[in-house]
Amino acid sequence: MKKRIILVVGTRPNFVKVTQFKKIANKYPELDLKIVHTGQHYDEKMSNIFLKQFNIEVDYFLGISNASANSLIGEIIIKLEKIVTDFKPHLLLCVGDVNSTLAAAICANKLNIKLGHIESGLRSLDRAMPEEINRILTDELSDICFVTEKSGLQNLKNIGKTNSQIAFVGNTMIDTLVHFTKEIEASPILEEIQQKKGTYILVTMHRPRNVDSKEALLKIIDLFKNIAPKNNIVFSIHPRTKNSFIKFNLYSQLSKIKNLTIIAPQNYFSFQKLIKYAFCVITDSGGIQEETTFLQVPCITLRENTERPSTINEGTNILMSFDTEKIESVISDISEGKSKKGSIPELWDGNATERVLRKISEFLI
Structure with a gap:
């Protein structure tokens, strides 16, 4: 049976x-x-x-x-x-x-x-x-x-x-990355948003602590203004995050930042290609911590904690509070080749x- x-x-x-x-x-x-x-x-x-x-x-x-x-x-x-x-x-x-x-x-x-x-x-x-x-x-x-x-x-x-x-x-999430490698590589997303491999910082933000208040959104704008002069930024904006920027009348201010490209949520293949070829990733996501670790891409996770410690202990992830100066320092270390070299966790x-x-x-x- x-x-x-x-x-x-x-x-x-x-x-x-x-x-x-x-x-x-x-x-x-x-x-x-x-x-x-x-x-x-x-x-x-x-x-x-x-x-x-x-x-x-x-x-x-x-x-x-x-x-x-x-x-x-x-x-x-x-x-x-x-x-x-x-x-x-x-x-x-x-x-x-x-x-x-x-x-x-x-x-x-x-x-x-x-x-x-x-x-x-x-x-x-x-x-x-x-x-x-x-x-x-x-x-x-x-x-x-x-x-x-x-x-x-x-x-x-x-x-x-x-x-x-x-x-x-x-x-099992890594199984998907492995199985769809060809489809990910075939995505035309970099050409579509006019970015070159290894030259942009990919950003995602959606957790309430980071996007649900005016003060939190102003911190994102401040971060982007500080790092944009030296770095291209690709901001994949979650619907919750976009709605919050609009609610607090800050979306116009965000969109005017030089060297910032704002894009809608992407399909899986396109987004994984963006991760794969990013100079580094800034996020508050859980799964992205794992994907960057597997792809060996430096990741800055703006949270007080993580449920995925292997991405820190073994992988490429750095966990830190939302502090613009400290984030800039980590980005500088990555650009100078001083970032930690992670390994892929067992299995x-x-x-x-x-x-x-x-x-x-x-x-x-």
Whole structure:
């Protein structure tokens, strides 16, 4: 009898982590894997274009409404319950740390379905982050925890997970980078925005602390004005960030900065090419810390903490508070060849999805 699996995704970062699952699941005739898309991100730039590029076949689409976190989680649980009841999976897999992740975990728990968590064990130790609460609760409910980096192993043991519940598999997001190397290289984005390889700083900002107040936005403008005389800047502006600049009547001031190119969110292939050929990256993203580490591109992460310490301990990532002078100093070090030389963490080799499914096959016997 085939073992039935439901894989739940909901956001753009989730999609990047599951691109190889259906293809590799086909190698396991004993597994029947279906993908459920909650619809947490569902528009052309944040969802559709990624699904099309990755050729991800979605089996069920929940079509949730754009509501508060509580309403969103509740709606997912209700709609997912019907699919689980009909399909009767032996395992439900959830990904990452978004609201769709937590909703799927609660649904599995209440329906007495075994739960697997991909990207398990990551911790920022900052409970003010909604994602941290999602990670903690999802890991507590999980029967099997798939770990991307070694810090996750100890974090899971600290909450009482046994060795049989923990699988160190590597990073499925890196599988996507490896698999789509040719498509990334073929992107014409550098020509489109008139940038040369290795000559620009790529910037992304979207976390509330960095973009939700006028004071925070003025700090971004000040940073750009200080580094623009010596550096081209490519600012991939998140819709949340753009709306904030407009709300506080600062977008015009931002757009007038010399040597600053503002671009809309890009498809996956284009954005990865921008990362690959950047002089350095400035971000507050989680996943970009990992992508820059794998691509060996210097990364400055403007946060007080990170749930991905391997990118600092082993990779190219530098974690720091938003201090313009310190950021300028790091950029200067990078330009003078003084930046740290990172290495690629263990098992970030493009085969993590294979290890996940192999473990699931063994787990469900």
